[in-house]
Amino acid sequence: MGTLPVRSARFERLLNARRESTNHVVTVLSIISTIIVLVPLVAVLGYLIYKGASSLNWAFFTKPPVPVGETGGGMANSIVGSGVILALASLMGVPVGIGAGVYLAEYGAGTIFGEAIRFTADVLNGVPSIVMGIAAYALIVAKQQHFSALAGGVALAIMMVPTITRTTEEMLRTVPHSVREAAFGLGIPKWRTVVSISLRTASPGIITGCMLAFARVAGETAPLLFTAFGNQFWSVNLNQPIAALPLQIYEYALSPYDEWHRLAWAGALVLIVMIMVSVTLVRIFASRGELKGGQH
Amino acid sequence: MGVDIRVEHLNAWYGKTQSLWDIGLNIPANHATALIGPSGCGKSTFVRCLNRMHETNPSARAEGTVRIGDVDIYKDASPVEIRRRIGMVFQRPNPFPTMSIYDNVASGLKLNGFRKRRVLDEVVEKSLKSAALWDEVKDDLKKKSGASLSGGQQQRLCIARALAVDPEVLLMDEPASALDPVSTSKIEDLIFQLKSQYTIVIVTHNMQQAARVAENTGFFLMGRLVEFDKTHKIFTNPSDKRTEDYITGRFG
Numbered sequence: 001m002g003t004l005p006v007r008s009a010r011f012e013r014l015l016n017a018r019r020e021s022t023n024h025v026v027t028v029l030s031i032i033s034t035i036i037v038l039v040p041l042v043a044v045l046g047y048l049i050y051k052g053a054s055s056l057n058w059a060f061f062t063k064p065p066v067p068v069g070e071t072g073g074g075m076a077n078s079i080v081g082s083g084v085i086l087a088l089a090s091l092m093g094v095p096v097g098i099g100a101g102v103y104l105a106e107y108g109a110g111t112i113f114g115e116a117i118r119f120t121a122d123v124l125n126g127v128p129s130i131v132m133g134i135a136a137y138a139l140i141v142a143k144q145q146h147f148s149a150l151a152g153g154v155a156l157a158i159m160m161v162p163t164i165t166r167t168t169e170e171m172l173r174t175v176p177h178s179v180r181e182a183a184f185g186l187g188i189p190k191w192r193t194v195v196s197i198s199l200r201t202a203s204p205g206i207i208t209g210c211m212l213a214f215a216r217v218a219g220e221t222a223p224l225l226f227t228a229f230g231n232q233f234w235s236v237n238l239n240q241p242i243a244a245l246p247l248q249i250y251e252y253a254l255s256p257y258d259e260w261h262r263l264a265w266a267g268a269l270v271l272i273v274m275i276m277v278s279v280t281l282v283r284i285f286a287s288r289g290e291l292k293g294g295q296h
Numbered sequence: 297m298g299v300d301i302r303v304e305h306l307n308a309w310y311g312k313t314q315s316l317w318d319i320g321l322n323i324p325a326n327h328a329t330a331l332i333g334p335s336g337c338g339k340s341t342f343v344r345c346l347n348r349m350h351e352t353n354p355s356a357r358a359e360g361t362v363r364i365g366d367v368d369i370y371k372d373a374s375p376v377e378i379r380r381r382i383g384m385v386f387q388r389p390n391p392f393p394t395m396s397i398y399d400n401v402a403s404g405l406k407l408n409g410f411r412k413r414r415v416l417d418e419v420v421e422k423s424l425k426s427a428a429l430w431d432e433v434k435d436d437l438k439k440k441s442g443a444s445l446s447g448g449q450q451q452r453l454c455i456a457r458a459l460a461v462d463p464e465v466l467l468m469d470e471p472a473s474a475l476d477p478v479s480t481s482k483i484e485d486l487i488f489q490l491k492s493q494y495t496i497v498i499v500t501h502n503m504q505q506a507a508r509v510a511e512n513t514g515f516f517l518m519g520r521l522v523e524f525d526k527t528h529k530i531f532t533n534p535s536d537k538r539t540e541d542y543i544t545g546r547f548g
Contacts, residue, residue: 110354176390183392186379186380186407187376187381188408197407201393203394
């Protein structure tokens, strides 16, 4: 043990003053950063409400679009269409993404195959969304000779997979090894340990990853342009072109008509609210049954 | 009831490093056996070889014969079967963080497909009573998470979880080294009670603990079993100079 040099009381006072002021500076800096982040977010939402809320009415949620000049049309078919495409994408993308993440974290760690998958997932994450659309076009639309809701769902699913895979992997890696050992020590088979212990312990993070992926693709327009294509009429047929909010917003926003511009704003507002509501619902649903003093 | 453990010519490796050299010993049924020795001497590796936990490390391997009762665990059984017969308690309490107290105790049965509610209720109560935890948690069984308990309670929860699958052997790898003195003495009392029904093998750094709870003690040094004898003999009249040096505090 070495001894600390004896310091004068004045020196101590100065040192403490400096520590306190540094502490204040850092706190203020972090508050400023938070504000800088929040300003655009609040501004976008506020502007959407300002521009879009006035065009929201019963017809907007219940009626399909009407031709130019007529009044009273809505985006009901786009809202439902977006729901259908996103449900399809989630049904395909979430299981595949989580499955691949489980493989990377629990089975393929350190193998060449595992490394190859991880690399592919990272590359896919950076691929522009329109390329995903082209892939889905080549895989499905070109073969079937027509646009379809299914093709749109596949395009978005491919976009969801890499995000979900990598978050699942990262979250599983945060589960302490001791917890897995406890399960092995009880004679619980590996697959059971993965499903009931590792995945369950990591589930809050994995759910967040799935929600991020969902929110990201919910607003995608490019991959739907030549897959789901859009539809001015009611359709929930998975084998037919289907309407989607981003497509409808895109079309209306590019049109020369004021009425359509207003509808596009309203559509954008509805899209954001839909995403917020579904993310919140999943969070509430996922936190049910949580125990007192659970996760550390 | 417990069964005896007979180990012959056991060698173990991590990668290319050999960590156990030709270990042979007989651990009698329904007694507590302590393993002592300095850090890194191989005593933890040894107990992990007794339930094939050693193999969960991809670079690790073991050779030799370990008989638990009549079963040669490296020849006649899968690791999963073996671990159901041999409970293990680890150095750091490791309850399943997302599970309630009840589910933690029931996990060994539930996750192996056992679903009968009434039997599970009985097993959970019996195991928590055996682990001297029942009175402290009986009102919050399904409300509180296993991770919400104190460190000492968590370790007793882990013991209850291990007992719930009705093992014949209980392996304890420094079960009290992360606990305060009060919790430690509770765990020791518990070992004292449990050893009439289970074969207990306890790794410990604490020589007084070995002297208090175990009938037999083995001294490990650099991957070798130096001496294995009655605890009393090891601590009062060891045959090997190295054992004597260690227990009198000359090294380690």
